[in-house]
Amino acid sequence: MTAPQLRLQNLFVQHPDAVAAVFEGKQPALKNNSKFALHDINLTIARGEQIAIIGPSGAGKTTLLHTLAFAHQASSGVITFNEKSPWELSSSERHDLRRQLFLAPQTPPLPARQRVVTAILAGKLPQWSFATALRNLIKPVAPLEAYQALSRFNLQDKLYARVDKLSGGERQRCGLARLLLSNAQLLLVDEPLSALDPQLAAQTLETLQQEASTRNASLICSLHQVDHARNKFTRIIGLREGKIQFDSRQVTDQMIADLYQNTLPEMKTDAYPLVSHIDKPVCY
Numbered sequence: 001m002t003a004p005q006l007r008l009q010n011l012f013v014q015h016p017d018a019v020a021a022v023f024e025g026k027q028p029a030l031k032n033n034s035k036f037a038l039h040d041i042n043l044t045i046a047r048g049e050q051i052a053i054i055g056p057s058g059a060g061k062t063t064l065l066h067t068l069a070f071a072h073q074a075s076s077g078v079i080t081f082n083e084k085s086p087w088e089l090s091s092s093e094r095h096d097l098r099r100q101l102f103l104a105p106q107t108p109p110l111p112a113r114q115r116v117v118t119a120i121l122a123g124k125l126p127q128w129s130f131a132t133a134l135r136n137l138i139k140p141v142a143p144l145e146a147y148q149a150l151s152r153f154n155l156q157d158k159l160y161a162r163v164d165k166l167s168g169g170e171r172q173r174c175g176l177a178r179l180l181l182s183n184a185q186l187l188l189v190d191e192p193l194s195a196l197d198p199q200l201a202a203q204t205l206e207t208l209q210q211e212a213s214t215r216n217a218s219l220i221c222s223l224h225q226v227d228h229a230r231n232k233f234t235r236i237i238g239l240r241e242g243k244i245q246f247d248s249r250q251v252t253d254q255m256i257a258d259l260y261q262n263t264l265p266e267m268k269t270d271a272y273p274l275v276s277h278i279d280k281p282v283c284y
């Protein structure tokens with residue numbers, strides 16, 4: 001039997017600045033009256049799995065993705081990636097291990113004044129020598145690859161545009177084009193559809209899932225679009241107040257309703273279809 005790609009055991013995570021703020025009386029504790037943003041998280045993920053993480057705002061989705069990318073160190077518990085425990089490694093060994101994963105934040109860190117081609121080729125940095133990385137800043141070293149990655153998100157005409165001239169949705173897709181240029185085997189994607197219209201959102205998700213399947217990478221994706229999660233992912237993790245409420249391949253309307261229950265009372269309006277699912281669950 002092959003070992004899981006990722007394993008989390010009894011993981012508790014807190015944000016250091018939140019702890020300091022609570023201590024100084026500047027900020028109330030988190031919703032569940034706890035200092036932990038993640039509580040007793042246990043997960044086993046095999047290579048190649050595609051998983052959606054859903055849950056109300058503030059549930060801990062981003063924190064979980066950052067923890068999986070070893071960007072946050074847990075207060076207690078164990079995380080292993082490819083049978084290595086990142087926090088037991090030296091920082092340079094951890095850095096090397098991190099090259100095997102790609103974290104696409106909700107707002108991609110693209111330098112405003114760079115050309116798109118240069119910015120997205122940064123996805124290849126872990127594969128390049130320092131000299132190649134430097135050369136790329138002067139003249140893009142693989143413009144054709146950048147073009148091909150952009151064209152998978154219908155952005156090929158933006159190859160030489162400046163990043164600060166892109167719309168929010170274009171910038172978001174550029175961040176994902178960067179992911180295509182990486183050779184990571186674990187793809188962690190934070191709300192990739194938040195700035196996209198419904199048609200683009202569907203195409204974008206399809207591209208991400210195809211890419212993950214082609215390279216047999218795991219794809220772990222946080223989503224606010226519950227219908228996309230249920231229609232496109234076989235495994236769904238529901239997070240609420242920092243805890244895993246369910247980790248299931250058979251998510252029912254009732255489970256969704258319970259996950260979001262009483263989280264957004266001020267948004268009970270037809271303008272928010274998500275909430276109408278919650279008040280009156282519907283089948284997809």
Ligand SMILES: Nc1ncnc2c1ncn2[C@@H]1O[C@H](COP(=O)(O)OP(=O)(O)OP(=O)(O)O)[C@@H](O)[C@H]1O
Binds near residue numbers: 018064
């Ligand atoms: N840098 C930080 N410092 C202090 N607290 C933080 C920090 N980042 C997040 N938190 C808190 O941790 C909890 C989880 O936040 P997180 O961003 O992981 O939630 P989320 O589910 O991704 O939310 P959203 O859907 O709104 O993006 C929240 O209570 C949030 O206020």
